[in-house]
Amino acid sequence: MEEMSTNFIRVETKERLDSLFEESHKRPVVFFKHSSTCGISSGVKSIVSDLGTDLNLVVVQTDRELSNEIASRTNVRHQSPQAIVVRNGRAVYHASHYDITSEDIQKSIDDSENS
Helix, strand or coil: CCCCEEECCCCCCHHHHHHHHHCCCCCCEEEEECCCCCCCHHHHHHHHHHHCEEEEECCCCCCCCHHHHHHHHHHHCCCCCCCEEEEECEEEEEEHHHHHCCCHHHHHHHHHHHH
């Protein structure tokens, strides 16, 4: 079976964040809050690197305002590492630290596409 890899896309502007929330009304959008200085975050990023989809990466050290904006819009308290799947502007899945799995993210994407 061919192994897919995740396409990590940095989110660095409020305009990009706005467009991703708008896009969530058409299809699920996945955010990954990552700490570049945290070993757990690096490990979890490696774990989700086989997801085979776009994963919107917010580096909390450099983009704290965007991270806080995601928390505010989704009502999901900030943690890092953290994965959040947004559909129709709302969080349909979120997990942090080692509770994040590629399987759970994919299931959330599939479930929200089929609802």
